[in-house]
Amino acid sequence: MEQKKTEAIILRTKDLGESDLIVTFFSSIYGNLKGVAKGALRSSKRFVNSLSTFSLVDVEFRERSSGDLVLLESCELLDGFPGIRSDYNLLLRASYMVEMTEILFPSNVPSSEMFQLLRWALGSISNQQNADESMISFQARAMKIGGFGINLSTCSRCGRQYKGEGRALFHPPSGSIVCLGCEKESIVTPGIEPDTIHALHRLQSSERPLSNRLECSDNVVRELKAVLTSHIEHCLGKRLKSAKYLYPVGCQ
């Protein structure tokens, strides 16, 4: 089988016997793959210091004639994002990002845009630059790339166009805004300010560069967190495992 090479981020590793490692990685070209790194648990020059979770690597692999696992030939570390390991809250955020990537992009669904987003987000929190706001940017953009962007242009009930002015509501079951004429504000349909809708629009737009500075008021940041958390749980049909640990420590 032909040897392939791609940049990738290590999502998970698991011991296999005494010397091998099963490695799950999200690659720039081929999406989510799982492979065997033979001899990685012994000292191996082919994988030196490169197979840690969250690391950005250059990986060479071959597909095998049978089974789902590819065979890792070599792996070179490009960036280990060491800042992530220095802080438990950053580790939780990175785990959340990895979990969301795996759910949105299971095996055989490549997305170089998602790879670039994950790479940016891990780098951003590793540098400890506004981790909270990096997380919001990641969540909004990841959902959009995964095909779950929030509809911000029309009320999902009456179809009325949102003209960018006035308070609206977020309706999680439809992943959309609704107008105040169609629904009442409540815990399940929280109100959102125009600034929050504009901010979400910017975050979802792939033409806008990613930023760890949202330049929004505290209230907008609070509303963005509430909308995105609710939207993600509704779309993915569950609360992410890592989210259980994130919420109690007030990261979201």
Ligand SMILES: [Zn+2]
């Ligand atoms: Zn309406």
